[in-house]
Amino acid sequence: MNLNDCHNFGDFRKLAKKKLPSPIFHYIDGAADDEITYARNTSAFDDVDLVPNVLRGVENVDLSTTIFGKKLDLPFYLAPTALQRLFHYDGERAVGKAAKKYNTMFGVSALATVSVEEISSMIDTPKMFQFYFHKDRGLNDACLERAKAAKFDVMALTVDTITGGNRERDLRTGFTSPPKLTLSSLFSFATKPMWGINYLTKGKFELPHLQDHVKEGTDTNTSIGNYFSTMLDQSMNWKDAEKLCSQWGGHFALKGIMSVDDAKRAVDIGCTGIMVSNHGGRQLDGSRAPFDQLAEIVDAVGDKLDVICEGGIHRGTHMLKALSLGAKACSGGRLYLYALAAGGQAGVERAIEKYKTELIRDMKLMGCTKISDLNRNNLRFR
Amino acid sequence: MNLDDCYNFHDFRKLAKKKLPAPIFHYIDGGSDDEVTLNRNTNAFNDCDLVPNILASVGEPDLSTTVFGKKIDMPLFLSPCAMQSLYTPEGDKASARAAEKHGTMYSMSTMASFSIEEVAEISNCPKLFQLYVHKDQSITDDLIDRCRAANFNGLCLTVDTLVAGNRERDHRTGFTTPPKLTLESLLSFAMRPEWVFKYLTNKKFELANIKNKTDKGTNIAKSVIDYINEQYDPAMNWKDAEYCIKRWNGPFALKGVMSVEDAKRAIDIGCTAIMISNHGGRQLDGSRSPFDQVKAISDAVGDKLEIILDGGVRRGTHVLKALAAGAKACSFGKMFLFSLGAGGQQGVERVLQNMHDEIRRNMILMGCKSLKELDNSKIIYKK
Ligand SMILES: Cc1cc2nc3c(=O)[nH]c(=O)nc-3n(C[C@H](O)[C@H](O)[C@H](O)COP(=O)(O)O)c2cc1C
Ligand SMILES: Cc1cc2nc3c(=O)[nH]c(=O)nc-3n(C[C@H](O)[C@H](O)[C@H](O)COP(=O)(O)O)c2cc1C
Numbered sequence: 001m002n003l004n005d006c007h008n009f010g011d012f013r014k015l016a017k018k019k020l021p022s023p024i025f026h027y028i029d030g031a032a033d034d035e036i037t038y039a040r041n042t043s044a045f046d047d048v049d050l051v052p053n054v055l056r057g058v059e060n061v062d063l064s065t066t067i068f069g070k071k072l073d074l075p076f077y078l079a080p081t082a083l084q085r086l087f088h089y090d091g092e093r094a095v096g097k098a099a100k101k102y103n104t105m106f107g108v109s110a111l112a113t114v115s116v117e118e119i120s121s122m123i124d125t126p127k128m129f130q131f132y133f134h135k136d137r138g139l140n141d142a143c144l145e146r147a148k149a150a151k152f153d154v155m156a157l158t159v160d161t162i163t164g165g166n167r168e169r170d171l172r173t174g175f176t177s178p179p180k181l182t183l184s185s186l187f188s189f190a191t192k193p194m195w196g197i198n199y200l201t202k203g204k205f206e207l208p209h210l211q212d213h214v215k216e217g218t219d220t221n222t223s224i225g226n227y228f229s230t231m232l233d234q235s236m237n238w239k240d241a242e243k244l245c246s247q248w249g250g251h252f253a254l255k256g257i258m259s260v261d262d263a264k265r266a267v268d269i270g271c272t273g274i275m276v277s278n279h280g281g282r283q284l285d286g287s288r289a290p291f292d293q294l295a296e297i298v299d300a301v302g303d304k305l306d307v308i309c310e311g312g313i314h315r316g317t318h319m320l321k322a323l324s325l326g327a328k329a330c331s332g333g334r335l336y337l338y339a340l341a342a343g344g345q346a347g348v349e350r351a352i353e354k355y356k357t358e359l360i361r362d363m364k365l366m367g368c369t370k371i372s373d374l375n376r377n378n379l380r381f382r
Numbered sequence: 383m384n385l386d387d388c389y390n391f392h393d394f395r396k397l398a399k400k401k402l403p404a405p406i407f408h409y410i411d412g413g414s415d416d417e418v419t420l421n422r423n424t425n426a427f428n429d430c431d432l433v434p435n436i437l438a439s440v441g442e443p444d445l446s447t448t449v450f451g452k453k454i455d456m457p458l459f460l461s462p463c464a465m466q467s468l469y470t471p472e473g474d475k476a477s478a479r480a481a482e483k484h485g486t487m488y489s490m491s492t493m494a495s496f497s498i499e500e501v502a503e504i505s506n507c508p509k510l511f512q513l514y515v516h517k518d519q520s521i522t523d524d525l526i527d528r529c530r531a532a533n534f535n536g537l538c539l540t541v542d543t544l545v546a547g548n549r550e551r552d553h554r555t556g557f558t559t560p561p562k563l564t565l566e567s568l569l570s571f572a573m574r575p576e577w578v579f580k581y582l583t584n585k586k587f588e589l590a591n592i593k594n595k596t597d598k599g600t601n602i603a604k605s606v607i608d609y610i611n612e613q614y615d616p617a618m619n620w621k622d623a624e625y626c627i628k629r630w631n632g633p634f635a636l637k638g639v640m641s642v643e644d645a646k647r648a649i650d651i652g653c654t655a656i657m658i659s660n661h662g663g664r665q666l667d668g669s670r671s672p673f674d675q676v677k678a679i680s681d682a683v684g685d686k687l688e689i690i691l692d693g694g695v696r697r698g699t700h701v702l703k704a705l706a707a708g709a710k711a712c713s714f715g716k717m718f719l720f721s722l723g724a725g726g727q728q729g730v731e732r733v734l735q736n737m738h739d740e741i742r743r744n745m746i747l748m749g750c751k752s753l754k755e756l757d758n759s760k761i762i763y764k765k
Binding site for chain 2: 008045046049050059360361364377
C-alpha cells in the first residue's frame with residue numbers, strides 16, 4: 001500500500017498505521033476514556049440527510065470562504081496539532097507548505113516542533129497560532145509576542161485542556177515526547193526502522209515555543225498529559241481570556257466552546273470567532289459532538305462572530321452539512337495528520353486535494369455553486 | 383447454489399457475486415463515499431410499520447397501476463441501468479423480455495449496450511427511456527427522436543448525475559468499460575471462465591445508443607466515471623429540461639428529484655411524473671433516502687404528478703409502504719441487476735415473480751383489494 005492507494009480518510013489512517021511506531025499512531029488515533037465522544041463526532045453527521053436541488057446549472061463551483069477577515073480558497077482549514085515532527089520528519093514544514101498550496105489556514109500549535117518565525121518565513125498564507133495559557137506568565141507573554149512579530153493572523157486560545165484528558169491508549173503504549181522506550185514500544189519502533197532513522201537523523205526534536213522557558217518536552221521524558229496538568233494554569237478564567245484578547249489586538253478565537261452561554265460570553269469579551277470543538281474527543285468523554293451542538297450556537301451568535309465546526313470530519317459531505325447549518329468553516333486534525341504520517345507534504349496535499357474534489361463534486365450534486373448557497377433548507381434531520 | 387435457491391435480494395446478490403468478476407460485481411453493489419445513503423435507502427423502510435385491516439374480504443387483489451400513460455400489472459418496474467450486457471450477453475434484451483412476461487415496464491439507460499431500435503424490436507413491454515443531457519445537443523436530440531420513432535412510452539431525464547459519484551470500490555477494482563485487466567482483477571476474471579467466455583464470444587461491447595456520435599466508452603478503456611464527467615453537461619438547468627419535454631411531447635419524468643421545491647417546479651415545466659431517487663446511493667453520499675422523503679413530496683404534489691419511488695426496494699412490503707406514503711409505483715435497480723447476473727432473462731423473471739408474489743401476499747395480509755386503498759392510514763412511523 002502506498003499514497004496512490006489512499007482515496008479516503010480510512011485509507012490514510014491505514015497507511016499511517018503501517019508507517020508509525022504504535023505509540024505514536026495511537027497518540028493521534030486515540031481519544032479519552034471509552035472514546036464515545038470521539039466516535040460520535042463523526043457519526044453525528046449521519047443523523048441528518050442532505051436534500052439536493054436539481055437543474056441549477058452548476059458548471060463552476062466556488063469553494064472560497066472568509067473567516068477572521070481572511071479569504072480562504074477552501075471552506076476548511078488545518079486545526080493546530082502538537083508535535084508534528086513525530087509524525088513525519090518534515091512536520092509543520094510539510095503541513096504549512098500544503099496549506100499554502102491550497103490557500104487555506106494553517107493552525108500552528110503552541111506545542112509545534114517548528115518555530116513560528118520559520119513558519120512565517122516559509123508561508124505567506126493565513127496562519128493561526130494556538131495558545132495555551134501557562135502558569136508561567138513570562139512564557140505566555142513571550143509566545144504571544146513571538147506570534148505577533150511573526151505576523152500570525154489569528155490567535156486561538158484553547159479552553160478545553162485545562163487538565164490532560166484520560167487517553168488510555170497512551171498509558172498503555174507509553175507515549176511521551178521524546179518517545180520513552182519500553183520493551184513493548186521498543187519492538188514497535190524496531191519494526192518501523194524508517195521512522196526511527198528519520199527521527200534520529202533529520203534534525204533534533206524540539207519544542208521551540210517552550211524550550212527557553214522549561215525543560216519539559218525537550219530533555220526529559222514528559223507525557224502530554226503531564227504537560228497539561230503541571231504547566232497549564234487551571235485557574236484560567238474569562239478575565240484572563242479577555243486580557244489576552246486585548247493584548248493580542250487582532251482576530252481572536254476561543255477553541256473548545258460547547259455551550260451557548262460560553263459562546264455569548266465569547267462575543268462579550270471581543271472574540272471574532274469560536275471553534276465548536278471537544279478537542280477531537282481527546283478530553284471530556286461523553287461530551288457533546290460539535291455537529292450536534294452547532295445549530296444552537298449558530299442561532300445564538302452566528303451573526304456576531306465566525307463559528308467554526310471542528311472535529312470528526314472525514315468527508316466533503318460532512319463539511320456541507322456543517323456549512324448548511326451555519327458554520328462559517330470547518331476544521332480538523334486527523335483529517336490531515338494521518339496523511340502527514342503516510343506521506344509528508346505530498347500526503348497532506350493529496351488529502352486536501354481529495355477533500356477539495358469531494359467538495360466540488362458534492363456541491364454540484366447539491367445544486368450549489370458557492371458556499372453561501374448552502375442553508376438549512378438543504379437538510380432534514382431523521 | 384443456483385437460481386432455484388434464490389428467494390430474496392441477498393440470495394440473488396450472493397449468486398451474482400459468484401458468477402461475476404469482482405470489478406463488475408462491485409460496480410453494481412457499491413455506492414459512493416462511505417455508502418451511508420446506500421444503506422439508509424433500504425433501512426429507512428424499517429422505521430415505518432404497516433398496519434393491516436382484518437376481515438376485509440380481499441379475494442384476489444388488483445395489483446395494477448398506471449405510469450407514463452401505460453397500465454402495468456404490478457407497481458414495480460425496472461430502473462434504467464447502464465451496460466447490462468456486462469452481466470449477461472443478452473443484456474437489455476433479457477431484461478425487456480422478462481418485463482414483458484410480467485406485464486411491467488422496462489427502462490433503458492442512455493448507456494445501454496443495445497440500441498433503442500434493437501430492444502423495441504424484440505419486446506412489446508411498456509418502455510421508458512432514460513436520458514442524459516449531453517454537452518453536444520445533437521446527441522440529446524437524436525436520442526429523443528429515436529425514442530419517439532421506436533414507440534417508447536415515456537422519457538425520464540436523470541438530474542442527479544451532473545458529475546460522477548465517488549465510487550471508491552471502482553477506484554480499487556479498476557472498473558472500466560471494457561474492463562481494464564490489472565493483475566488483481568485478472569485473477570478474479572480467471573476464476574470465472576464462463577463469464578469471460580461469454581463476454582468474448584458475444585457481440586463486441588459498446589454503448590449502442592451513442593456509438594455513432596462518440597468514440598467514448600466503446601473502443602478505449604474509458605471508465606464510466608470519465609464518460610459522465612466528459613460528456614454530460616454540468617451546466618444543465620430547468621430550461622434544458624423544459625426543452626427536452628417540448629421535444630418529446632409525451633409522458634416525462636425527472637429522475638433524481640429530492641426536494642419539495644424541485645418537485646413543484648417539475649409540475650411547472652410540464653413533467654407528468656418524478657422519480658424520487660438518489661441514484662441508488664451512488665452519487666451524493668449523505669443525501670436523504672427516497673422513502674424518508676416521499677411523504678413530504680407526495681403531500682405537496684401527489685395529486686399533480688405521478689410519484690415513483692426509486693431506490694432501496696428489496697421486498698414487497700417496501701413497495702406497499704412506499705405506496706401508502708404516497709408513491710404511485712416503485713422502481714428498482716440493483717436487485718434485478720443481480721438477478722440478471724445470476725441467471726440472465728430467467729433470473730429477472732424469477733425476481734419479478736418473487737416480488738409479484740410478495741406484493742400480492744402482503745396486499746391480502748393488509749386487507750387491501752386495490753393499490754388505491756394503500757394510503758397514509760396504513761402506516762405508522764416509529765419516530
Ligand atoms: C494528535 C493531535 C494533537 C493535537 N494537538 C493539539 C494542540 O496542540 N492544541 C490544540 O488546541 N488542539 C490540539 N488537537 C486538537 C485539534 O486541534 C482538533 O481540535 C481535533 O483534532 C479535531 O478533531 P478531529 O481530529 O476529529 O478533526 C490535537 C489533535 C490531535 C489528533
Ligand atoms: C449498475 C447500475 C447502473 C446504473 N445505471 C444508470 C444509468 O445509466 N442511468 C440512470 O439514470 N440510472 C442508473 N442507475 C440507477 C438506477 O436507475 C436506480 O436509480 C437505482 O439503481 C435505484 O436503487 P436500487 O439499486 O437500490 O434499486 C444505475 C444503477 C446501478 C446499480
